[in-house]
Amino acid sequence: MKNSKNSQPHQASHKSKYKNTVPPQRKKPDSRISNRNTAEEVAPGDVIVVTIKRLGINGEGVGYYRRKAVFIEGALPDEVIKAEIIRAETKYISAKIKDIEKRSPHRIDAPCPVFGICGGCQIQHLSYEGQLASKTDIVREAFSRYAGMQEVRMKPMLGMEHPWGYRNKAQLQLGMQEEGMIAGLYAADSHRLIDITGCPIQHPKINEAVDRTRNVLQHLNIPVYREKSNLGLVRTIVVRWGFQSGQLQVTLVTASDKLPQREQLVKELRLAMPELTSIAMNVNPKNTSLVFGHKTFILWGEDSIRESLGDLEFTLSPRAFFQLNPLQTVKLYEAVRNAAGLTGREKVVDAYCGTGTIGLWLAPYAREVRGIESIPEAVRDAKENAAHNGRANATFYEGLAEELLPRWAKAGYSPDVIVADPPRTGLDPRFLEAVLRTKPKRFVYVSCNPSTLAKDCKVLTDGGYKIDWVQPVDMFPQTSHVECTVLLKWKGASD
Ligand SMILES: C[S@@+](CC[C@H](N)C(=O)[O-])C[C@H]1O[C@@H](n2cnc3c(N)ncnc32)[C@H](O)[C@@H]1O
Numbered sequence: 001m002k003n004s005k006n007s008q009p010h011q012a013s014h015k016s017k018y019k020n021t022v023p024p025q026r027k028k029p030d031s032r033i034s035n036r037n038t039a040e041e042v043a044p045g046d047v048i049v050v051t052i053k054r055l056g057i058n059g060e061g062v063g064y065y066r067r068k069a070v071f072i073e074g075a076l077p078d079e080v081i082k083a084e085i086i087r088a089e090t091k092y093i094s095a096k097i098k099d100i101e102k103r104s105p106h107r108i109d110a111p112c113p114v115f116g117i118c119g120g121c122q123i124q125h126l127s128y129e130g131q132l133a134s135k136t137d138i139v140r141e142a143f144s145r146y147a148g149m150q151e152v153r154m155k156p157m158l159g160m161e162h163p164w165g166y167r168n169k170a171q172l173q174l175g176m177q178e179e180g181m182i183a184g185l186y187a188a189d190s191h192r193l194i195d196i197t198g199c200p201i202q203h204p205k206i207n208e209a210v211d212r213t214r215n216v217l218q219h220l221n222i223p224v225y226r227e228k229s230n231l232g233l234v235r236t237i238v239v240r241w242g243f244q245s246g247q248l249q250v251t252l253v254t255a256s257d258k259l260p261q262r263e264q265l266v267k268e269l270r271l272a273m274p275e276l277t278s279i280a281m282n283v284n285p286k287n288t289s290l291v292f293g294h295k296t297f298i299l300w301g302e303d304s305i306r307e308s309l310g311d312l313e314f315t316l317s318p319r320a321f322f323q324l325n326p327l328q329t330v331k332l333y334e335a336v337r338n339a340a341g342l343t344g345r346e347k348v349v350d351a352y353c354g355t356g357t358i359g360l361w362l363a364p365y366a367r368e369v370r371g372i373e374s375i376p377e378a379v380r381d382a383k384e385n386a387a388h389n390g391r392a393n394a395t396f397y398e399g400l401a402e403e404l405l406p407r408w409a410k411a412g413y414s415p416d417v418i419v420a421d422p423p424r425t426g427l428d429p430r431f432l433e434a435v436l437r438t439k440p441k442r443f444v445y446v447s448c449n450p451s452t453l454a455k456d457c458k459v460l461t462d463g464g465y466k467i468d469w470v471q472p473v474d475m476f477p478q479t480s481h482v483e484c485t486v487l488l489k490w491k492g493a494s495d
Pocket residue numbers: 001002003004007323351352353354355356357358372373374375378399400401402421422423428
């Protein structure tokens with residue numbers, strides 16, 4: 001999910017940890033290569049030559065200067081980069097490319113005109129083959145660095161045949177510029193709105209719908225919300241497209257519930273987009289970075305759209321979470337099912353279950369599934385999804401995984417398989433402790449953060465589990481994000 005929208009690779013400005021803190025730079029001639037003796041002596045403005053070893057977790061090139069790690073945005077593995085130091089810290093250096101002395105054969109021209117500005121994608125300039133190899137390396141490196149494991153069994157990364165147009169949802173801010181109304185994202189670390197019409201990782205239907213919605217709003221002169229003055233009306237356009245159902249949902253997030261020309265607006269939107277199934281308005285009067293407010297009104301049509309994953313069908317209300325890349329989600333969930341090794345007799349826990357999608361995927365192959373999720377609305381959706389899909393053996397509980405699992409264990413409940421798909425921060429120590437006390441035969445760890453994944457796997461292997469395999473899945477091509485499913489087996493387990 002990553003259910004909470006904050007934990008999901010979404011189209012928000014990507015904050016570079018380096019860009020934030022660029023100190024004033026001393027002017028030096030370009031050709032000056034640092035001749036200082038140690039990495040400790042270099043300073044901002046110095047120029048160094050670095051061979052890039054791998055990609056870092058944020059998609060930046062990582063090399064070493066006199067054994068100190070150097071992070072260079074935009075540099076690719078195997079390249080030799082002449083770079084100017086931006087920041088020299090005790091543990092690392094960050095630098096920017098001045099010149100590429102040796103180019104990677106995988107370097108390509110990024111197709112998107114705002115690549116590097118909008119911040120949504122980090123590695124469009126790397127061939128897809130190169131992306132898959134580098135992301136596999138990111139996972140390997142995490143296990144080596146954080147778990148001291150050099151030899152994990154990695155399955156080949158599950159990539160996409162066509163790694164473009166995969167996103168089923170866009171959430172774009174509205175703004176006014178000289179040329180008129182634009183819908184886009186804020187450039188990294190700024191309040192500059194970047195027009196991302198035609199974003200190549202969005203499904204084309206999404207791009208078309210954003211464009212047409214914006215045109216209608218502009219045509220009717222519906223005012224755009226302005227953060228500074230707290231005046232105006234429409235803040236955000238949210239568009240969701242059902243890949244399987246062919247249904248389209250448009251939600252306008254507004255600063256107040258006074259919508260002028262409502263009937264005309266609905267009429268023009270419907271005329272512009274015949275696939276529209278639902279038009280909604282969500283009111284968010286607060287000056288906040290959260291997109292949605294609490295009140296949602298349906299302006300026209302259904303209150304939700306339908307979408308399927310395999311033979312499961314979901315109803316998606318405007319705020320409901322749903323995986324952003326449905327094609328790859330099916331591959332991820334199949335990897336989980338494969339890892340769970342179900343025969344129909346097992347008791348399965350789906351911890352951090354969101355709207356219950358993994359648990360529901362597994363339910364036909366298990367005796368029972370118990371899901372745990374902390375967000376009440378998600379639990380409600382999970383229960384509805386279970387009922388709608390006739391998965392009577394799946395039940396969902398609201399609570400914290402680190403509290404419920406120990407409580408269940410104390411009460412004598414012992415699952416055969418635990419699946420956990422936590423946020424980027426990883427598993428809570430109390431949850432890990434409860435797993436080691438409960439000792440399910442299989443523990444299936446789904447993670448979108450290789451670093452916390454590796455650290456948690458170290459705790460589990462120290463406690464008696466053995467990693468059978470790691471399956472990386474490319475859920476977000478063109479970005480540096482990587483998702484993994486890991487199968488851990490209890491050492492004493494029979495299979
Ligand atoms: C990565 S998402 C998992 C989504 C789900 N498995 C899916 O595939 O759609 C993590 C979920 O864990 C929930 N969560 C976060 N902390 C939690 C906790 N301590 N206990 C239970 N759920 C938690 C979040 O609300 C979110 O829905």
